[in-house]
Amino acid sequence: MGRSPCCDENGLKKGPWTQEEDEKLLHYIQKNGHGSWRTLPRLAGLNRCGKSCRLRWTNYLRPDIKRGKFSHEEEQTILHLHSVLGNKWSAIATHLPGRTDNEIKNFWNTHLKKRLIQMGFDPMTHRPRTDFFAALPQLIALAALREQLGGGTAAADQSRAGAGVAIVQQAAKLQYLQSLLQSAATTIAAAASSAPSSYTEAAAAAALGLGAICSPQLTAALDSSTTTTAPVSSSVDNASGQLLACTFPEAPVSSEEDEANNQQQQTGLSSYGLSRADDVVDVFACHGGNSSSLPPLTDLSDAASNLPVDGCMRSATASFSFGGGSSCSPLPWPELFFPDDPLITDFL
């Protein structure tokens, strides 16, 4: 229970390791193994605490350490495993031979986390963040429009009475809806274009779904290159929004399965599942999967169950419920613009 006092001891060197120290440590471990880290520094002739020696060995000197940039596959593995395991860096590291937990942690904090945030994903939950401000320009414009059209006094209303005003108001409402939907679809498509492939299928599918409502052109553009029965997860090409096949080379299902399942159930961490087929794992498992699949990582099944049978669309759309949950209104303050319109209110 108690804390190790080793690093509190005075007189022990701290800070960066010198080449001489490295050589001593490497030499000793190669000859004797590390044995007890506590006694190792003394036996190896190092003025360091055992903890520091262990860290230096595991993170730097170990001969099987892989150096250099993370490959795309490694990135995908990290993203996926993090969505399942959370910040269990050591557990994640066991699936990436030659990579240390420290290295993965650093890579996550400096690259992947930021990228997810930029894409509008919550890096902890791997779910889209609610961003009310995305629709703010439309809200402001519509508020101004509404003010002009019918937001004034009763007298003013009377003076504008007539079918003409009503028609214009309806047109404004429709414009508002289309504007918001278009904006959402475009945002998703843009996010997908810079996304790691783990995320792009959901984004593309969600954009497709929204596009179907608001923009036939966008829908056609996305749909023409979408293969809804693709056997593996897909990604969206940066330039064109085309869906590209992308396999997932790790098979991270292991002893952590139980823990992962628990975590999924507790937090609804991810919008995608995990399935296995001949050492190729679907990042999204949105095409049916098989019996060994982990259960869905999302608690958004309500939203998903209302959608077409296509599994991909289901999981993807579930993950892109813009309100941040199935029970929330996906758009901010609908009552502001459609106070008396139950249809619109329900829709929103």
Place this chain on the structure above:
DNA sequence: AACCCGTCCAACCGCATCGAA
């Protein structure tokens, strides 16, 4: 050339966990 700022990453710190006494 000097400064600023952001990024990267090795290393540290402190808590958690495990196992032996």
Place this chain on the structure above:
DNA sequence: CTTCGATGCGGTTGGACGGGT
């Protein structure tokens, strides 16, 4: 069962470095 030492793990820090102004 309790205590305590050893180790593991995750969060955080701080220095090196590079690019921009």
